[in-house]
Each structure stands twice: as structure tokens, then as C-alpha cells.
Amino acid sequence: MREFRLNQLLEQYWGHKEFRSAQFEVINEVLNGYDTLALMPTGGGKSLTYQIPTLAEDGFCIVITPLIALMKDQVDNLRKRGIKATAIHSGLSPREIDIAFDNCIYGSTKFLYIAPERIATDLFLTRVAKMPVTLIAVDEAHCISQWGYDFRPAYLQIARLREVHPDVPILALTASATPLVMKDIMENLRFDEPNIVRSTFLRPNLSYSVRHTDDKNGQLLRLVNNVKGSGIVYVRTREATEQLAAWLNEEGHTAAAYHAGLPHAERSLRQEEWIQNKVRIMVATNAFGMGIDKPDVRFVVHYAMCDSLESYYQEAGRAGRDGKRAYALLLVASDDKTRIKRRFEQEFPPLDQVKDIYEKLCNYLQIAIGDGEGNSFLFNIFDFCARNHLFEGTVSCTLKLLEMNNYLTLTDARENPARILFTVSRDELYRLRLSREELDPFIRVLLRLYNGVFSDFRPIDEREIALWSGYTIERVRELLRRLWQLRVIRYIPSNRSPMLYMHTERLPREDLYIAPETYIRRRELMEERFEQMLLYTQNETQCRSELLDHYFGSDEEHRCGICDLCLSEKRRRKSEEQITHEEEPLRTKLLSLIEEQPQDPRSLSMQLGCSPETTASAIRTLQQEGVITLGEDGLLKISRP
Numbered sequence: 160m161r162e163f164r165l166n167q168l169l170e171q172y173w174g175h176k177e178f179r180s181a182q183f184e185v186i187n188e189v190l191n192g193y194d195t196l197a198l199m200p201t202g203g204g205k206s207l208t209y210q211i212p213t214l215a216e217d218g219f220c221i222v223i224t225p226l227i228a229l230m231k232d233q234v235d236n237l238r239k240r241g242i243k244a245t246a247i248h249s250g251l252s253p254r255e256i257d258i259a260f261d262n263c264i265y266g267s268t269k270f271l272y273i274a275p276e277r278i279a280t281d282l283f284l285t286r287v288a289k290m291p292v293t294l295i296a297v298d299e300a301h302c303i304s305q306w307g308y309d310f311r312p313a314y315l316q317i318a319r320l321r322e323v324h325p326d327v328p329i330l331a332l333t334a335s336a337t338p339l340v341m342k343d344i345m346e347n348l349r350f351d352e353p354n355i356v357r358s359t360f361l362r363p364n365l366s367y368s369v370r371h372t373d374d375k376n377g378q379l380l381r382l383v384n385n386v387k388g389s390g391i392v393y394v395r396t397r398e399a400t401e402q403l404a405a406w407l408n409e410e411g412h413t414a415a416a417y418h419a420g421l422p423h424a425e426r427s428l429r430q431e432e433w434i435q436n437k438v439r440i441m442v443a444t445n446a447f448g449m450g451i452d453k454p455d456v457r458f459v460v461h462y463a464m465c466d467s468l469e470s471y472y473q474e475a476g477r478a479g480r481d482g483k484r485a486y487a488l489l490l491v492a493s494d495d496k497t498r499i500k501r502r503f504e505q506e507f508p509p510l511d512q513v514k515d516i517y518e519k520l521c522n523y524l525q526i527a528i529g530d531g532e533g534n535s536f537l538f539n540i541f542d543f544c545a546r547n548h549l550f551e552g553t554v555s556c557t558l559k560l561l562e563m564n565n566y567l568t569l570t571d572a573r574e575n576p577a578r579i580l581f582t583v584s585r586d587e588l589y590r591l592r593l594s595r596e597e598l599d600p601f602i603r604v605l606l607r608l609y610n611g612v613f614s615d616f617r618p619i620d621e622r623e624i625a626l627w628s629g630y631t632i633e634r635v636r637e638l639l640r641r642l643w644q645l646r647v648i649r650y651i652p653s654n655r656s657p658m659l660y661m662h663t664e665r666l667p668r669e670d671l672y673i674a675p676e677t678y679i680r681r682r683e684l685m686e687e688r689f690e691q692m693l694l695y696t697q698n699e700t701q702c703r704s705e706l707l708d709h710y711f712g713s714d715e716e717h718r719c720g721i722c723d724l725c726l727s728e729k730r731r732r733k734s735e736e737q738i739t740h741e742e743e744p745l746r747t748k749l750l751s752l753i754e755e756q757p758q759d760p761r762s763l764s765m766q767l768g769c770s771p772e773t774t775a776s777a778i779r780t781l782q783q784e785g786v787i788t789l790g791e792d793g794l795l796k797i798s799r800p
Contacts, residue, residue: 161190161215168214169207172240179204181358185330186212189294194329194350196300196341198711199358201334201476206233209296209330213269214242218293222272223317225299226449230272237270244270247277252576252620253609260286275302275313276570278320288323295320297348299449300331301469304343305563305677306684309470312562313570314347321349334476335469338712360472360708361717365479367487367703368723369696375462375490376406382488383412383440388457389433392442393474395463403462404442417443420541448474454481461489464499467688468695468710484721491696499689506556507682514668516557517566519547521665531661535616537651538569538659563677568660576618577653579605579639582646585613597630601638602647604628612648621653699724745769745777750797753787757794 165186169175178186181199185208188195199205213220224230230246237244245259245268262268264286271290277283295317297303303314321329329348336344345353370378379392392407392414394400400416407414415429415438432438434453441447459478465471471489479485508516523543524536540558544551561567581588588602604627609617621639625632636652643650691710698706704719718725745767752758752766764774778795781787788798 161187164215165211168211172214172242173207178207179358181356182208185356188354188356189328189330190215192326192328193354194331194345194348194352196331196333196336196345196350196353196355197358198333198336198341198355198360200360200362201473201480205298205332205334208332209294210237210242210270213294216293218291219263219269219271220294220296221287221290221292221320222270222296222298223275223278223314224272225274225302225311227274229298229449230274232452233272234270242270243268244272246272247283248274252623253618254620254623264289264291274570275311275316276568278316279313284319284323287320292324292327295324295327295329297329297331300333300344300348301336301340303331303347304336304340305681306337306339306343310559310563312559312565313568318347318349335472335711337469337710341712357712359715360711360713361704361719362476362479363719363721364482365475365485365487365704366719366721366723367475367489367707369489369491369703371491371493371696373492375492378488378490379460379462380410382458382460382486383407386458386486388455389436389439389453390441390456390458390460391448391474391477392440392460392462393445393465394442395444397444399462400442400444404440407440407442412440413438414440414442417441417447419444419446445470445474448477451477453477455483456480456485457483458486458488461487464489464491464495464696465692466499466685468691468707469688471692471695472707472711489696496693502552503682503685503689505550506552507678507685508553508557510673510678512553513557513560513673514671516547516549516554517561517671518668519543519549523547524659526661526665528665528667530665532664533615533661535658535660537575537654537656539656560673560677564673565662566671567662570658570660575651575654575656575658577621577639578616578618578651579609579612580616580649581613582649588647598638598642598645601628601630601635602642616649616651745773746781749774749777749781750786753795753797757790757792757796759794760789763795 162183165183166177169178181197182204185195185197185199189209189212197205197208199208209220209222222233224233227246227248230248234244234246243262243266245262247256247259251259259268259271263271273283297314297317299309300314302309302311303317304310320327329350331344331348333340333344341355342353345355372378383390392403394403397416397418397420400418404414404416415433417426417429421429429438429441430447430451433441434451456478459475461471461474465474475487475489478487520543521531523546524531524538526534540551540554543549544554558567558569562569604624605612605619608623608627609619611617621632621635624630625635628635630638639648639650639652642648695703695706702718702725703722705717708715708717720726720729748767749763752763758766760774760778761771763778764771767774778787782789785798787795790796
């Protein structure tokens with residue numbers, strides 16, 4: 160009965176008649192109330208494993224995911240199917256967030272998408288306690304493991320949901336986790352008992368190849384000329400995206416560059432043009448790809464080696480999600496290993512340099528010693544690095560170390576609402592004469608709508624203020640800027656930027672403590688992961704798809720038949736079979752001559768009319784089979800029983 164109902168939901172909302180490999184097993188585990196870790200490859204339909212069981216029951220599902228763009232896409236897709244879903248993120252006003260919470264508590268919402276940072280707020284936990292939650296789904300669950308390649312400290316907050324809803328099962332989803340990371344995920348999410356459902360990581364339509372070459376442009380051009388359809392080329396740096404995209408355009412292929420340094424609107428435009436096939440090739444840093452729903456990508460080229468097989472598998476797996484043949488090409492130059500190891504040195508600076516960067520960061524944000532706790536700041540890492548002449552990778556690693564040691568949190572770029580903080584007390588405000596320029600009634604509207612504006616930066620909704628004041632949004636912004644100029648308030652306009660939250664006050668340099676396990680062990684793990692990446696590139700015998708599957712914990716033997724090594728093996732066997740086929744007439748004639756009389760190997764070659772190498776190969780085979788022997792006189796004779 161359950162299976163019939165689940166298949167009915169699958170066909171009703173998604174139009175599919177059957178589940179993919181492992182999907183049904185995961186859904187059953189969840190419906191039976193078990194905490195479950197599901198390992199499913201990129202494009203393997205992970206979202207259905209929490210969407211179907213939620214629709215099959217009363218109540219709703221909380222989905223934790225790191226990207227706002229991904230939240231919006233998922234919500235839009237569910238709503239198109241007539242399923243009520245909502246997302247709470249920093250781009251919403253306080254009033255919109257309240258409405259979303261109420262719909263989850265009192266309405267018929269089935270899915271609530273949130274970022275992991277949201278869980279840390281007491282307001283969220285208070286509201287969640289009243290919600291009829293039946294499932295908690297954690298996407299990109301490897302981010303919760305400090306041994307994972309993409310650890311995000313904010314993910315550690317997810318376990319707090321267990322305190323509010325202890326009996327609700329958790330479904331952790333990831334497309335890339337080693338056995339060590341799997342164990343860490345289950346411990347951090349407080350699983351009642353280990354429970355892993357693992358889909359195969361084999362992609363039967365994806366052909367993996369490695370090319371060792373110092374002419375990467377030539378190899379890239381060869382692929383894009385011979386493989387039709389759209390693709391992605393991953394490079395290391397922002398400069399490389401621009402240079403390689405320009406070169407591809409010169410070669411007659413429409414290409415665009417994508418990196419985190421571009422304005423948000425420009426990135427969105429380039430992404431949309433690529434999705435619509437107006438641009439064929441996206442040349443990008445690893446900032447591009449997560450959450451992109453484009454099933455017809457025919458190739459993914461890594462122009463530069465990845466740091467780990469986890470990130471390589473994730474990025475290469477964006478090709479061929481429609482099930483048709485696709486290609487994943489990794490280009491390796493002779494100096495790649497040296498350059499990446501040099502980058503490790505930059506990304507794991509000495510602890511003295513970590514302390515130097517911490518000091519420069521606090522100075523950049525104008526935080527005095529003893530101040531900053533609980534405050535948030537707009538933070539542009541590119542500007543910070545340029546002003547202080549620092550390598551971006553070094554700063555990123557330092558920020559992650561500071562996050563892991565609970566000094567701060569840096570969010571991804573996202574929509575941030577406008578914020579205000581009154582810099583004068585309430586009494587001082589009343590003594591000021593601000594009736595001119597409509598400021599006095601405007602201030603009364605602000606104070607009526609928002610509490611706590613004298614003690615902390617408070618998010619505000621400029622549209623809401625316009626509605627209650629009767630002004631246009633443009634006039635509201637003008638008045639806010641005017642109050643800023645008069646030093647009555649501090650005003651941060653709405654923007655799209657990363658935010659940096661300080662968990663502790665600024666410490667003196669000598670008091671900053673970095674736990675050894677967050678520094679030494681992470682460096683060791685990064686080096687171990689890179690060594691596995693090197694072994695992948697140096698491997699010349701094992702099927703590449705099979706090697707990746709084994710890396711993620713499988714022990715099955717299954718050659719894909721389409722990677723470069725499998726195809727090379729097929730060509731070798733075919734060549735050997737061809738040689739064997741050609742040797743058969745030669746073998747018959749050779750034996751006939753030796754039966755007439757013992758033969759000298761050199762004269763045999765002349766009599767047979769073929770090359771000495773071919774004759775030698777046939778003689779060797781017959782000797783190994785025991786059909787002929789070479790006597791002490793140097794003549795070949797038929798072996799007699």
C-alpha cells in the first residue's frame with residue numbers, strides 16, 4: 160500500500176513512473192522514522208528523497224541548504240507543481256519572515272528552506288518549536304564535518320534542532336563523503352544509530368579522461384571542436400576565466416567568464432545566457448555550478464587540477480545529468496603538482512601570520528580591542544586583500560580557522576536588508592529639533608515600527624516604512640541618508656554582500672588561540688586528499704569511474720568501459736586479437752616448413768616473406784605452447800612426445 164502511494168505521488172507531481180536507484184530505499188527509511196545518511200551522486204535526484212515522504216504524511220519538512228539561489232529554485236519548482244513551499248533568508252524583511260513563520264505554524268506549508276546560520280538565532284528556535292515538523296533534511300551534509308573538504312562551521316548549529324524536535328528523523332544528503340566524513344556527519348547530527356544508504360557513484364554515461372600535457376589550450380580546443388553542446392571549463396583564478404573566455408571567443412566558440420569578483424547582476428546574466436544556450440561555454444572558478452539545473456551539459460573540463468577527488472567528482476558530475484554521453488576531461492601540466500603544493504603553503508600560513516591577519520581584519524572593520532562582540536559587518540574580501548597586499552587563499556583559510564575557533568562567521572554573498580542604529584539616546588533625540596525636512600514625523604514612524612534600534616543594528620524594510628509614512632521608497636532612502644549625515648543614525652543601505660559576524664570581542668594579538676586540531680589536522684587532511692588526487696591523475700590501469708567509486712567507500716569491481724583507460728584497454732585487446740587473427744595463416748605455414756626439416760629462425764623469415772619481428776612473435780608463441788623447440792644446433796624442430 161505504501162509503495163503504491165509513493166509511486167502515485169511521484170507520477171502525480173513529477174510525472175515519473177519509477178524511482179531511481181536507492182531513492183525508494185531512502186524514502187522508506189525516513190518514513191520508518193530512522194535517521195538516515197544518503198550518499199547519492201550529483202544529479203541523482205536527492206531532493207525527491209525528502210519531498211516524497213513529506214507529501215506522504217501530515218506536517219512539513221525543514222530543509223537546510225547553504226545557497227539562497229538554490230532555495231529559490233527549489234521553492235519555485237515546488238510551487239509550479241502546486242506544492243506550498245517557502246524560504247527564509249536575509250533578503251526578506253522582518254515582516255515577511257514573520258509571515259513565513261506563521262504560514263509554517265498555522266498554514267499548509269509543506270517545505271521550509273533555510274540557511275544553517277538561521278538556526279543559531281533564538282527567534283528561529285522559538286518559532287520552530289511550535290511547527291508540526293515531521294522531517295529535517297540537511298543538504299550538502301558533508302559541510303558539517305570538520306574533516307570534509309568544504310567544512311562550514313555554521314552547519315554545527317543544525318544539531319540544535321534536535322533539542323526542539325528530538326523525535327523527528329534527520330535525513331542527511333551528500334554527493335561526496337569518505338568513510339571518515341560519513342562517521343563525522345552522523346555524530347554531529349546526533350544519529351540514534353549509524354544508518355547509511357549508499358547509491359552507486361558510477362556514472363555510466365560520463366566518460367572520464369586525463370591528459371598530461373603542457374599544451375592545455377590545444378587539448379581544450381580539440382575537445383570543444385569535437386564534442387557538440389554546452390560545457391564548463393574550470394580554472395583557478397579570476398584572471399584566467401577572463402583570458403581563457405576571450406581566447407575561446409577568438410577561436411570561434413561563444414564563451415563567458417564567471418567568478419566571484421563580478422557584480423551579482425552580471426553573474427546572473429551570464430549564467431542565464433549559458434543556461435539558455437546563448438553562450439556555449441562557461442569558463443569559471445569553482446564559485447560556479449552548485450544549484451545549477453542544466454541537464455544537457457556535454458562536457459566539463461578542468462583546466463587546473465582540483466585539491467581533492469571530492470571537489471573534482473562534484474564539479475565533473477555537472478556533465479551529462481540527462482543520462483546522455485558526456486565527457487569529463489582533466490588537464491595536467493608538468494608543473495601542476497609543484498604549483499598546488501606551493502598554494503598549500505599560502506593557504507596554511509604560520510600561526511603568527513594568522514594573528515597578523517586577525518589584527519588587520521579588526522583594523523579594517525574599525526573594531527577596537529574589547530569591542531565587536533555580537534556585531535555584524537559588511538565584508539569585501541577582495542578589497543581587504545588588495546588594501547593589505549594579501550593572497551586571497553591565505554585570507555580565506557585564516558577566516559575558516561577563525562570560524563572553527565568560534566571567533567567569527569563569514570556568510571556567503573546574499574541579499575542583506577537595510578539596517579539602522581540610532582547613535583543618540585532617546586532623550587537626546589527628543590531634545591533635537593528635527594521637524595524641518597519632515598524628519599521628526601519620519602523618526603516617529605521608525606520608532607513605531609522597530610524596537611531595539613538604540614542598542615543594535617536593526618534590519619528595516621524600506622518598503623514597509625514607505626507604506627506607513629506615505630512617502631515613496633526613494634524619499635525614504637533620502638531621509639535615512641539625511642539622518643545619517645546629521646549623525647542621528649548609522650545607516651547601511653540594502654545590498655548584496657557577504658556579512659561578517661563577530662562572536663567574541665576583539666582580543667589582543669597574544670590572546671588569540673587557534674586549537675591545534677583545527678590547524679595541523681586539517682592541513683594533514685588536505686595534503687592526504689591532494690595525494691589521492693595525484694594518484695587519480697597518475698593511475699594508468701584502474702578504470703577511472705571505478706577508482707572514484709572505491710574512494711567513496713564502495714568495494715565493487717565494475718569497469719565503466721568508456722573512460723580513457725577502459726577505451727585504451729579495449730583498443731589493446733582488439734589489436735592483440737587482430738594480430739592473433741593475422742598470425743594464424745603464418746603459424747600454419749611456419750609449422751609446415753619446420754615439419755619438412757629443422758629450420759634456422761633467420762631463414763624462416765625470408766621463406767615466409769614477413770618481417771623478422773612478426774616471425775619472432777609467432778615462433779615465441781609456438782615455443783610457449785610447447786609445439787616447437789630450439790635445439791642446441793640453433794635449429795627449430797617439432798616437439799615430439
